[in-house]
Amino acid sequence: MSSSSNEExxxxxxxxxxxxxxxxxAPATKQANIKLSIRKVNAWFGKKHAxxxxxxxxxxxxxxAFIGPSGCGKTTLLRCINRMHExxxxxxxxxxxxxxxxxxxxKSSDPAIIKRRIGMVFQKPNPFPTMSIYDNVAAGLKxxxxxxxxxxxxxxxxxxxxxxxxxEVKNELHMPGMGLSGGQQQRLCIAxxxxxxxxxLLMDEPTSALDPIASSKIEELVQHxxxxxTIIIVTHNxxxxxxxxxxxxxxxxxxxxxxxxxxxxxxxxxKELTEKYISGRFG
Amino acid sequence: xxxxxxxKEGQEKISKEKSLNTSINYRQVFxxxxxxxxxxxxxxNKVVSIVAIVFVIGAIIPLGxxxxxxxxxxxxxxxxQFLTQPPGSIGSGSGGIGPAIQGTLxxxxxxxxxxxxxxxxSGIYLSEYAPAGSAKxxxxxxxxxxxxxxxxxxxxxxxxxxxxxxxxxxVTIVLAINSFxxxxxxxxxxxIMIPIISRVTEETLKLVPNSLRExxxxxxxxxxxxxxxxxxxxxxxxxxxxxxxxxSRIAGETAPLIMTILGTSLFFTxxxxxxxxxPLRIWRLASQPYESAHAFGWGAALVxxxxxxxxxxxxxxxxxxxxxxxxxxxx
Numbered sequence: 001m002s003s004s005s006n007e008e009x010x011x012x013x014x015x016x017x018x019x020x021x022x023x024x025x026a027p028a029t030k031q032a033n034i035k036l037s038i039r040k041v042n043a044w045f046g047k048k049h050a051x052x053x054x055x056x057x058x059x060x061x062x063x064x065a066f067i068g069p070s071g072c073g074k075t076t077l078l079r080c081i082n083r084m085h086e087x088x089x090x091x092x093x094x095x096x097x098x099x100x101x102x103x104x105x106x107k108s109s110d111p112a113i114i115k116r117r118i119g120m121v122f123q124k125p126n127p128f129p130t131m132s133i134y135d136n137v138a139a140g141l142k143x144x145x146x147x148x149x150x151x152x153x154x155x156x157x158x159x160x161x162x163x164x165x166x167x168e169v170k171n172e173l174h175m176p177g178m179g180l181s182g183g184q185q186q187r188l189c190i191a192x193x194x195x196x197x198x199x200x201l202l203m204d205e206p207t208s209a210l211d212p213i214a215s216s217k218i219e220e221l222v223q224h225x226x227x228x229x230t231i232i233i234v235t236h237n238x239x240x241x242x243x244x245x246x247x248x249x250x251x252x253x254x255x256x257x258x259x260x261x262x263x264x265x266x267x268x269x270x271k272e273l274t275e276k277y278i279s280g281r282f283g
Numbered sequence: 284x285x286x287x288x289x290x291k292e293g294q295e296k297i298s299k300e301k302s303l304n305t306s307i308n309y310r311q312v313f314x315x316x317x318x319x320x321x322x323x324x325x326x327x328n329k330v331v332s333i334v335a336i337v338f339v340i341g342a343i344i345p346l347g348x349x350x351x352x353x354x355x356x357x358x359x360x361x362x363x364q365f366l367t368q369p370p371g372s373i374g375s376g377s378g379g380i381g382p383a384i385q386g387t388l389x390x391x392x393x394x395x396x397x398x399x400x401x402x403x404x405s406g407i408y409l410s411e412y413a414p415a416g417s418a419k420x421x422x423x424x425x426x427x428x429x430x431x432x433x434x435x436x437x438x439x440x441x442x443x444x445x446x447x448x449x450x451x452x453x454v455t456i457v458l459a460i461n462s463f464x465x466x467x468x469x470x471x472x473x474x475i476m477i478p479i480i481s482r483v484t485e486e487t488l489k490l491v492p493n494s495l496r497e498x499x500x501x502x503x504x505x506x507x508x509x510x511x512x513x514x515x516x517x518x519x520x521x522x523x524x525x526x527x528x529x530x531s532r533i534a535g536e537t538a539p540l541i542m543t544i545l546g547t548s549l550f551f552t553x554x555x556x557x558x559x560x561x562p563l564r565i566w567r568l569a570s571q572p573y574e575s576a577h578a579f580g581w582g583a584a585l586v587x588x589x590x591x592x593x594x595x596x597x598x599x600x601x602x603x604x605x606x607x608x609x610x611x612x613x614x
Contacts, residue, residue, distance in 0.1 A: 122494060129495070129517055130516045140502035143499075143509075193502070196502055
């Protein structure tokens with residue numbers, strides 16, 4: 001995508017216009033309520049260029065959705081935000097991702113600490129099979145060296161409450177996490193991520209393996225969580241994007257085509273490609 | 284007969300005409316095929332099942348008959364005295380195989396203490412730390428070459444005749460300390476164990492779904508902790524199977540022990556001195572020209588088989604007790 005169309009995208013960045021890289025790094029970012037700024041991020045799988053020059057801003061305490069057809073790079077972009085992409089064999093990326101004024105791709109920033117600040121929920125529920133419900137939530141704390149049992153206990157309970165799972169499992173905390181239903185497992189994974197007290201939660205198609213009832217529970221949960229978290233959600237389901245998000249980014253073959261407030265993007269898309277996609281004419 | 288043939292030909296004609304008239308009559312084509320092949324398919328199916336069952340029985344017969352023979356000939360001599368006493372004078376039919384049981388436990392135990400950690404750690408390295416396939420960067424390519432070399436050596440080592448490993452133990456340790464010793468035996472046996480455990484560990488760890496590693500990374504957990512507390516914990520049954528396999532294999536080894544621990548009719552004294560072992564004792568007893576010695580040999584063989592059985596069964600029970608029942612359905 002040319003730089004002029006990048007300018008155009010910036011016009012649709014949440015409540016801001018024409019931000020350049022210097023401004024992003026300045027404290028002014030905080031005043032504008034921008035939690036995360038992505039600048040000219042490129043990502044590759046081996047030789048395949050999966051994300052091309054994407055720049056966008058994510059507002060604090062909001063839900064931002066990435067939509068687009070399969071293979072458009074939305075999941076890869078999401079995985080660039082917490083430096084997960086570089087752990088895939090052949091995965092490579094460049095560009096800036098600025099979290100509260102800190103470029104997470106700086107040499108000085110520790111990928112492990114970035115991942116604690118930016119939590120992630122995966123497409124398929126993946127609780128640790130050998131661990132109980134309690135240990136699944138406590139795993140991140142325990143394996144990161146937290147020894148204080150009282151603290152761990154409090155955080156586990158709080159995280160399960162936040163993930164709307166506490167009432168269902170409070171009497172069986174020592175049962176295996178794999179014994180739960182798919183929807184419960186996914187909420188367990190959310191609780192596991194919340195236990196690390198992240199500032200941003202990345203959700204990679206969190207409901208695509210779930211039935212409609214379990215999905216709607218997750219969507220409801222997302223609405224609660226955004227009160228003290230910033231959420232970025234990748235979804236195949238446009239209705240879901242419309243229901244849960246305030247901002248939506250539409251991607252196509254690695255490029256960010258359009259980024260706007262969700263209600264504007266769905267009602268009044270500026271690009272023909274976006275309009276075609278949301279009206280179901282391809283994808 | 285003739286009538287039948289005519290009838291068939293007629294039907295074929297009709298069906299041909301039909302299929303020509305109405306573009307293609309799929310139903311008819313399908314019926315023709317199925318009536319033609321159904322009986323043949325059934326017969327083939329029966330034949331293959333019967334052949335499979337015959338071969339399974341063929342595989343079990345030698346195994347079962349060996350077990351029966353050993354039990355039949357060995358059960359009579361087994362007594363407390365047989366299990367605990369040192370061998371009596373040759374041909375007297377008195378004494379027991381106490382030193383051999385003790386020696387096998389000590390040598391195999393020591394070999395496992397050396398071999399299991401090295402084997403498991405090398406398997407972890409091959410699965411988790413060495414990049415798979417053809418890596419691009421110079422350093423990664425070097426690591427990948429190193430890992431492939433280890434894999435090749437593992438395979439070669441698995442196929443190496445155990446007497447050769449015995450000679451290595453003899454040359455490196457027995458000649459160095461100038462005495463047949465438990466150390467030399469344990470060293471030789473651990474060399475047999477390492478490639479088996481390493482290979483099984485690598486293969487098992489590779490079966491652990493990558494999504495669990497990613498879940499660990501997404502919580503900011505370090506790679507070493509993910510490997511130990513998530514990946515290895517999930518693969519523990521498979522790794523344990525590899526260890527059991529290796530222990531069973533070395534418990535029955537005879538050739539490397541002749542070159543290293545030598546065998547004796549006395550109880551264990553020190554790690555730097557010779558010791559007895561069950562396979563050695565069986566071999567000695569079998570080569571003596573006395574009926575009573577042969578009977579003892581059968582008894583010793585039965586004891587060896589039972590020891591391996593009990594060991595693997597108990598390790599499995601321990602593993603199962605700590606395991607977790609996994610519900611597999613997704614939603």
